[in-house]
Amino acid sequence: MVNTPLAPHFKLSASLSPKSEEEGEYMSRVPYANVVGSLMYAMVCTRPDISQAVGLVSRYMHDPGKEHWKAMKWIFRYIQNTVDVGLVFEQENSQCVIRYCDSDFAGDLDKRRSTTGYVFTLAKAPVSWR
Numbered sequence: 834m835v836n837t838p839l840a841p842h843f844k845l846s847a848s849l850s851p852k853s854e855e856e857g858e859y860m861s862r863v864p865y866a867n868v869v870g871s872l873m874y875a876m877v878c879t880r881p882d883i884s885q886a887v888g889l890v891s892r893y894m895h896d897p898g899k900e901h902w903k904a905m906k907w908i909f910r911y912i913q914n915t916v917d918v919g920l921v922f923e924q925e926n927s928q929c930v931i932r933y934c935d936s937d938f939a940g941d942l943d944k945r946r947s948t949t950g951y952v953f954t955l956a957k958a959p960v961s962w963r
Contacts, residue, residue: 834914835907835910835911835913835914836911836914837911838882838883838885838886838908838911839885839886839889839890839907839911840907841910843889843900843903843904843907844900844942845889845890845893845900845904845942846942846943847893847896847943848942848943849893849898849900849901849906850893850896850897850898850901851896851898851899856867856898856899859899860897860898860899860902863897864890865894865897865901865905866894868905868909869890869891869894869905869920870889872890872905872908872909873887875912878892879919879920880912881952881959881962882915882918883908883911883912884950884962884963885937885948885950885956886904886908886911887908888904888948888950889948890902890904890908891941892941914935920931920958920959921957921958922942922955922956922957923956923957923958924956925957925960928955928956929955930953930955930960931953931954931955932951932952932953932954933951933952933954934949934950934951934952935949935950935951936948936949950961950962950963
């Protein structure tokens, strides 16, 4: 069962792009960019939990390899297993907006850049995220 948006064993980098003509031919038939677009739509509208994973797989749209595609399928299995999860707004006495942020500190294996993200919550539910 898949219970995380992306498993820690996925170490995606540009070095996983197709190296053989056969793999390149196979990946040319895979609708990678279309799937990334669909995931981004879900992420922006109702699924802040997949933001980091979608951001990671979208880095390789120009030349995805089989391991990138496996990561994409993992995200879809996660969504399939959590289809009943939704945003729940709880009634509170104070209407405070709370902000959380995080960084992976050089998590990009190719350029050694950090990825940051944030979420603003209201009534204990996300209202804005990146």
